[in-house]
Amino acid sequence: MKSAPNLSQYVPILSWAKTYNRLSLTNDLVAAVIVTIMLIPQSLAYAMLAGLPPQMGLYASILPITLYAVFGTSRALAVGPVAVVSLLTAASISKIAAPGSEEYILAAITLAFLSGVFLLGMGLLRLGFMANFLSHPVIAGFITASGIIIAASQLKNIFGIEAHGHNLNQLLGSMFVNLGDINWTTATIGIMTVIFLFWVRKGLLPLLRRIGLPKRTAEIVAKTGPAVAILASTCFVWVLDLQSVGVKIVGAVPQGLPPLTLPGFSLELWTSLLGSAVLISVIGFVESISVAQTLAAKKRQRIDPDQELIGLGAANIGAAFTSGFPVTGGFSRSVVNYDAGAETPAAGAYTAIGLIFGSLFLTPLIFFLPKATLAATIIVAVLSLVDLSILGKAWRYSKADFTAVASTMGVTLLVGVEVGVITGVLVSILIHLFKTSRPHIAIVGQVPNSEHFRNVLRHDVIIHPHILVIRVDESLYFANARYLENHLFENVSRQTELRHVILMCSAINAIDMSALGSLGAINDRLCDMGVQLHLSEIKGPVMDKLKGTEFLKHLTGEVFLSQKIAVDLLNA
């Protein structure tokens, strides 16, 4: 039976299913009903955002949510189409096919497949840590900019005019050109829905609290707002026959189970989608894991990032074979699931049953659903992602982080989502390299009557004319090796009686070969000047590396365990 723990490691359902009981079942069922009511309009809307037929949004929720229930570790995460990933899907596949065409749909399915395979591979290779390279400023800047782009892209549906493009200037520019074509009936429906949905969030919620509903119930009721708006506006269009005055409606949506599909297997298609698949996977994973960890922390549950990759990979591969498109764990739906009391991933499976019921029986009912209403639900949902205050926060904390936020946001808005996030990652890495290439270097002296050595500029300390103690506050590596050399010799040239230089290594966590070469050069140059080089307070792992190197053999001075010992001895 040695293989059992291994299997349940990759298939978490095997661990929680054992203790599943009636109470869990009831809680999960209640959560599933609430989430289903919220998911149906959301799924339709995000399919529209991705440029796909509305039913694909439903299809993309059914098998993926079930597969995640089997393989995922979060007990509350709800997987399906989400705003940012749908936007990235549209940006990626509209480069290779016309929206609405057969090729476009095939590309979306293939994108889900490639993204699933990539996620699964990352998970099996335990590469979850790679997502850490998306820094907080990049994620914050990207999500805010994406929210703005998504909202802008839906304005065309609100006003019933034409617009296209994948960045803010294209979208707004093409919309301004067509401003004369505004369909005022559509605009009225759209704007009214937006106002209604904002009122549900800002006005209805406090109202329900005041009339005595518990907080959780009030919040759940407020989440049904989009479903109510859809019901109302559909009836409205149907009764008044607004379709005849140009209000665009969803129209005929096929009834039935998700049709089985195969992803495309052409090498050309794969090559053109691969980069986008990687990007969608990483961004989807980061979004999903953030939600999962936030919710898990509240109940002291553990999320395994590598297993989450496997869960999301399975979900996306599932989407590819059942007419879906790229999915991930969404924020709002997961929070609703959690608040509604979901206890295990089984809640997700019950939600899938609800969605199957929806696609079997409810699709004829949404024939008259105006697209403007769907657009309004998207706009209200994504505007909650927009948080421009991050710019101010980053500016106050550090100009480097501000640069990362601002460049990610700016490039995403003005060029596009894919270029934006790549720019953000590169800018973060370059800023990090740049900062560490000019480390803080302090000349230190002894704090009187103590063993401490502190910066001569910040503290009142004892120094000696024949000893220079220099502390580098950074690991030494190729990018800063030469900087240390220049900085050191500038100080050396100022101190005429100098006989000893002590490099205090308490903040040096690593020394790479380039830096070792530089230290050797420093030793030689000091030797030429009749000055000895000493090292002090070297960390264990660094000393292990230095042992046996040419540098240590040629070192003119000594290696001291502590700075105190060094100064006492050289001063004697």
Add this chain to the structure above:
Amino acid sequence: MKSAPNLSQYVPILSWAKTYNRLSLTNDLVAAVIVTIMLIPQSLAYAMLAGLPPQMGLYASILPITLYAVFGTSRALAVGPVAVVSLLTAASISKIAAPGSEEYILAAITLAFLSGVFLLGMGLLRLGFMANFLSHPVIAGFITASGIIIAASQLKNIFGIEAHGHNLNQLLGSMFVNLGDINWTTATIGIMTVIFLFWVRKGLLPLLRRIGLPKRTAEIVAKTGPAVAILASTCFVWVLDLQSVGVKIVGAVPQGLPPLTLPGFSLELWTSLLGSAVLISVIGFVESISVAQTLAAKKRQRIDPDQELIGLGAANIGAAFTSGFPVTGGFSRSVVNYDAGAETPAAGAYTAIGLIFGSLFLTPLIFFLPKATLAATIIVAVLSLVDLSILGKAWRYSKADFTAVASTMGVTLLVGVEVGVITGVLVSILIHLFKTSRPHIAIVGQVPNSEHFRNVLRHDVIIHPHILVIRVDESLYFANARYLENHLFENVSRQTELRHVILMCSAINAIDMSALGSLGAINDRLCDMGVQLHLSEIKGPVMDKLKGTEFLKHLTGEVFLSQKIAVDLLNA
């Protein structure tokens, strides 16, 4: 007169020219004669290596060396065509034109221009530190691999057969195919020259020392080896009419001053050359500055990297307007210049006069110069660059540095020089990020009867069941923020009586916004568990940043100046 110091900052000649005297003049003249004798064959050879007419090698030495004398800071650096840069030039322009064609020559001139403008721009913007991103392992691996490729590319001239390609497998493969076409007369000349030149280095030099010549004189005599070989083989071919049996000769070389030229100004040409220009500039700069700094250190002179960029930029722009190609400060010629006693950059200007004399009067004399001889001088020169021992050294010091050396060397040999150096830089950066993304984290305890806190695994220290002291040996930033969180909570879960976690920040040199977010999350999670988070030994610059952040306001514990105070207080 306030502008005078500024001007002499950018035009170093203004400072050293004031003290120029008769002794300096004599020394500079002697050095110039020796360097000229060495430079003529070298210039012809490197032009051939770049796929250009031989006289362009002479042209590329005249104005550049003079402009460097005006703008450069090194007193011994000799600027002109060098092996690695010539190889990069050939690799870059042969992608867009056929070697020997008009377009090929124009592309070489334009490349020198773009490279000059880039260097000049970097210098004026004081971006010399950017060259630090070429780590020691990357440079070492790249130079060795380039040496091997250059030697392999010249074998075709030694054997008088056809070969082509820009990596080792293409070169050797295409040569093997044509092995049957070997011209044995050519091969005899080539192999004899190689043997002679190696003997000059390994045999003649010790011999001259034994017969009593001083070391410096012996070395200078040995450096005239290539000129002797050229003279001898030219006479040999001329007298025996070996040209008629298929020995390839240099042929007619135009006499006269370098013709003035204009670089190409088509946007298409610029776009296709820009990447290569940047690469050539950076590699040329790194090679040049290393030589300049090595020679300057011997005489305690100072090299200003930003001014060096300006000097090399001017030299390359000069090359572009006088029928040259990309140039930089070369190792062997600079060492000869230094050893021959050059005192000021004026030696370079006198060398230029020597080269003008050469291109005015000596070019008819090299009509019968066999290409095999030039190839032999290249092979012997570049094989001294090849140092495979770096692989072993890097392997012993650190597997990370070995990976950087090996990948740079491997990709350069098997794919090509441009891809090789880019791979090297990317690999170094990724390795650095990867290493810092999983920092060394130690649980520390108090060394008995001292104020020191050391790793519990390496030292015999005092620990307390209700306090966990954790030291992170790395700055906290986006790539390692989440790693700390996971690592910390693994330790927290093992210590049941825990009430205090102290993060000892003595090795934390910076905390970026992502890490600040992570610390906030750690604080909140510990708070939920009834554990306080404290910080100790925060460095001044880090504390300055933390002041006024939300994180510090919500911190459940305290900030202690020293770890000793923290433990004493929490233990009281």
